[in-house]
Amino acid sequence: MAINWFKYSAPTTFYGLAGKLIPWFAFSAALLFVIGLYIGFAVAPVDAQQGEFYRIIFIHVPASILSMFLYLVMAGYAALGLIFNTRLSAMMATAIAPTGALFAFISLWTGALWGKPMWGAWWVWDARLTSELILLFLYLGFIALHASIDDPRRADRASALLAIVGSVNVPIIYFSVKWWNTLHQGSTIKYTGTSMHVAMQQAMFIVLLACWLYAIAVVLARVRSIILERERNTVWINELPEVRS
Amino acid sequence: MLEVSNLACSRGDHRLFSGLGFALHPGQIMQVQGANGSGKTSLLRTLCGFLTPDEGEITWCGKSIRELDEEYYAEMLYLGHLNAIKDELSALENLRISAGLSGVELDEKEAMNALRRMGLRRRERLPTKVLSQGQRRRVALARLLVSDAKLWILDEPLTALDVGAVALIQELVAEHLARHGMVIFTTHQPLEVAGAEMRSLLLS
């Protein structure tokens, strides 16, 4: 019976719960963004070496952190779905992928913009930037595989396996890229000097929190659409107020 | 003994069947009937373990086929729509390799005998790409002769076969049943087996 509960009622209760939570997450994300950016731009002092340019880190670092964590979370949900055959986890994995890919993109974009004034080149083959690029490729592979399989069950399971293989590979890739980078004495992005001002840390932390809340809100909203789509033949979907009207 | 209880299967959104149950004992034969799209092939593929049922359980000698896995596969033989023969290989090579995959070592003489009984005399060493549809089907069906599996799962075994070959298949099935084998199959052509009661399962 426990398995049945997992299998059938989880999306039901989750749909309603997610609907109630989304506004809270979205609102607090927006609020924290404003606070974080206010501290970042008005309170935090100008950096001695990098001038105003360093202020890119307030979005660059949170985006990088999130893109990596979201991949792990996605692989975790994928593994859950594959092992316990729960439908909701597979839907969550599918819903996370686009957000993760976008954060990876933001991280690359802001990294490039930071690189230009620092090293005079838009792109440097720094270990972290290169890994981030490969991470974006992994996200795109996941999304492309899921999109090209018509049968939703096979799509979930196949892309779940890919996500797990990818997450096992991520440390190996990161290590090898770092190795390659030191071998070629490439440039390394130093995020901080010895003294990182308290306000800088605060701003970065608050924006990171805001990004997390934003990601949760968007993923929940997306998973609600996926639930609607997948379960459209069930009774409970047909009795939802937004469907009846 | 093959037992199926409360089986439910779906393809995409579409529920093919549910609450299906039956038991197949040694010496019994069962025909799965139903219109196109009623899930005959899906049922047979579920019995092979290719498809995971939505609900229900399939057991072989009291144990779930999921748990038995390879032990179950050693005792069953499946013949699908596809012949599983390679155009580049000769009939002889095809038969010996497919027997090898199912764990039966086959020497050349045994394989030749089986192919001859299937009416492929003097074509044993030709690449199968020069054979006709019916002859290729015969190459695939020759596996019935060399297998020692107890359970035969045959999906449309009679397609592309002429009258002579159909008679031969009926003979083979009767022999298999006499050896306490089990057969479950689908067909759109009549298949009569002497000395055995034909059970039928209707999918709607």
Next chain:
Amino acid sequence: MSLDIWMRENPLTYVWLGSYAVALLVFAVEVAMVIHKRKITLRQVRLMREAGDDARDEGAA
């Protein structure tokens, strides 16, 4: 290069336009996509439901 000079003279504009505006734009596009998907899915589900109702009505009649 002129961009280089402009960048040094207006670092804050560069940071804002280059990074934050782009990031916010990405967020906005994503939110719009999610809302759009929700709309489309809801419409589709409603259509399916009406089609199902019609079939049932015909069956009853």
Next chain:
Amino acid sequence: MLGLLALVIRRDLVLAMRRRADILTTLIFFVMVVSLFPLGVGPEMEMLRRMAAGVLWVAALLSSMLSLGRLFSADYQDGTLEQMMLAPQSLSMLVLGKMTAHWMVSGLPLVLMAPVLGLQFDMPAQALGILIVGLLLGTPVLSMIGAIGAALTLGLRGGGVLLSLLVLPLCIPVLIFGTGAVEAITAGLSVASHLSLLGALLVLALVFTPWVTAQALRISME
């Protein structure tokens, strides 16, 4: 167990021998890509020497992608794959056999061809030796990682391009250590660490990829 492995390898080799054109096209592709590079970047020997290992490795990576689509698709289309999944032996073992055969017909010819192409780039003998050792250790890993992708994209439209999209990022470590070894020997450094890392990748791939590929095949057959 080993009998089955030998059976599958022998079968795939016989099939490949009767369809020799497939092996040759991959090999010709490899030769062409490598030969195009000097035309693209110019004939200065100093630069070509420095690029050689990277060019050969990237070309090997691309050509192995080219042949991956064939790994399971023929067996999938004619129903042999179904029969393989019903074999009373472990599917992982069968998959390992298919990977091995695939490497022998698509990876090994590249390894044998590489020194000849290396001479086009005026690679020193020492570097050539390490290149071959690296390729010998690395190309099986490419076949094995590729097999996962081939199994996942089985029977999909546009499977070939999708396959490369999935597999190429996962192959980056092999590329890095393979070219790194050649660069190390050219710079007069020890290659032991690079080669042992490649060996470690090979062992890891041998242990995990057959099982993962078998799972992927089961998912794709549903």
